[in-house]
Amino acid sequence: MRRKKLPEGAFKAEVTGLSHEGRGIAKVEGKTTFISFALPGETVQFEYSNRKSNYDEGMAVEVLEASNLRANPPCEYFKLCGGCSFQHVSPNEQIKLKEETLLNHYQHFGQGIQPEKVLKPLVSDNTEHYRTKARLGVRYVHKKGKVLVGFRERNGRFLAEIDHCKVLDKSVGTDLRILQELIISLESYKEIPQIEVAVDDQRTALIIRHLVDLSPSDLEKISCFAKAHGFWIYLQSKGPDTIKRLYPDANETPKQLSYRLDEFDVQINFEPNDFTQVNREINHKMINQALNLLEVSPSDTVLDLFCGLGNFSLPLARKAKYVVGVEGDEAMTKRAGxxxxxxxxxxxxxxxxxxxxDISKHSWIHEMRFDKLLLDPPRAGAEKLCSQMDLIQPKRIVYVSCDPSTLARDAGILVKEKGYKLVSSGVMDMFPHTTHVESIAVFEK
Incomplete structure (x- = not known):
């Protein structure tokens, strides 16, 4: 297909809305145009970046009339790096826009339902260096004569050339150059495609993906680097099952990463590639809020679906009579136990x-009656489960969501088909400076 030629020069646009991924929405010559770095109420000069049959795309190059939503991005790489998309909006306004997104999704994807009460948002005390999990790309760029480590550029084609990251945990984010210097020192520097970061309460683990066997010299350099900077280093040659700890020795204790939930006297151990919430502060607040909203009593039997490592299950067990946790990943289920x-x-x-x-074939659904239900599904949501809610029949449901569109869809099923009320719902700022919307909802029958 022949690509449409882009108009040259800058064009003027009045921005009237904001898309769910954070781009300004304008009508230019009668055609919907999505403009990066533009906000509602602004007049901007923009340049076209893409033209399609139904809509166009562009990037603001000058703000002629600024919105009161606008803030100075805290990171110098904001317009280049694709790791964040909302830094040009003040943190307080970011959360307001996310709340608006959630309520709009209920209207559009939830068959017109709305919560009886909008919960106060859960926000971070600090919106920088909060991210404890990340997958960083690694690439040697011959023309630059250097190794790049970080997130992709906004267009997604290349790695952004950045030396630090304002949202990544300080142990890594304050100086990415140490990772660049490590990789370029290796004999296999062209065969390292990514580094995964996982941070617990005390340690930072790095999983180095390598496409060739590492020489004894490279292994020694990586071990010395880990010792010098206090990192745990894991190596991954192929799939997730090949991840092995290099430093400290795998037989040394502690054997796993961990985080504590002091208010419940719970410690959760995890492997660096396990799913854990990226924002430790919000995770603590989220668990407390979820348990309070579920109104757990010592006589309750609670079902926790998509339970993972027991992030909710174990705190629930401190308050309930009995808890059953179910998870699709057998390794995660084993670690939860x-x-x-x-x-x-x-x-x-x-x-x-x-x-x-279909969950009806599983014994755990028939062995006991569940008073309360907690759901924390992935982005795909829990449509099948919600359609089978008659098998569970909980009096109260708390649904934690990382995608407002699937939450709204599932809420529509629970309310319109299963007879539940959407008692309350609100947002949680798990990912400040991004348009990602984490939310929670309460259903009652």
Missing amino acids: ENAQQNSIDNVAFHAANLFE
């Missing part, structure tokens, strides 16, 4: 099951 044992929690059981399929 080990976490329960380590914390001397014996009123919880974990099961592995595909929760996107």
Whole structure:
């Protein structure tokens, strides 16, 4: 297909709205145009970046009339790096826009429903260096004669040339050059495509993906680097099952990363490639809010679906009579059980099951009656589960979501088809400076 020629020069536009991914929306010659770095109420000069049959895309090059939403981005790489998309909006306004997005999704994807009460947003005390999990790209660029480590550029084609990151945990984010210098010192510097970062309460782990066997010299350099900077280093040659700890020695203790939930006297151990919430502060607040909204009592039996490592299950077990956690990943389910044992929690059981399929075939759904239900699905949501809610029949449901569109869709099923009320809902700022919307909803029958 022949690509449409882009108009040359800058064009004027009045921005009237904001898309869910954070771009300004304008009508230019009657055609919808999405403009990066533009905000509602602004008049901007923009240049076209793409033209399609139904809409165009562009990038603001000058703000002629600024919105009161606008803020100075804290990061010098904001317009280049694709890691953040909302730094030109003040943190307070970011959360307001996310709340608006959530309520709009209920209207459009939830069959017109709205919560009876909008919950106060959960926000961070600090919106910088909050990110404890990240996958960083690595690439040697011959023309620059250097290794780049970081996130992709906004267009997604190349890695952004950045030396630090304002949202990544300080142990890594304050100086990415140390990673660049490590990789360029290796004999295999062209065969390292990515580094995954995982931070616990005390340590920072790096998983170095390598496409060729590492020489003894490279292994020694990586070990010395880890010792000098206090990192745990893991190597990954192929799939996730090949991840092995290089430094400190795998037999040394502690053997796993961990984080504590002091208010529940719970410690959760995890491997660096396990799913954990990226924002430690918001995770603590989220767990407390979820348990309060679920109104758990000592006589309740609670079902926790998509339970992962037990992030909600184990705190729930401190308050409930009994908890059943179900997760699709067998390895995660096993570690959840080990976490329960380590914390001397014996009123919880974990099961592995595909929760996107019919759950009626599983024994745990028939063995007991569940008073309360907690859901924390991935971005795909829990449509199949919500359609089978008659099998569970909980009196109260708390649904934690990382995608407002699938939450709204599932809420429509629960309210319109299963007879629940959408009691309350609100947003949680798990990812400041991005348009990602984390939310929570309460249903009651």
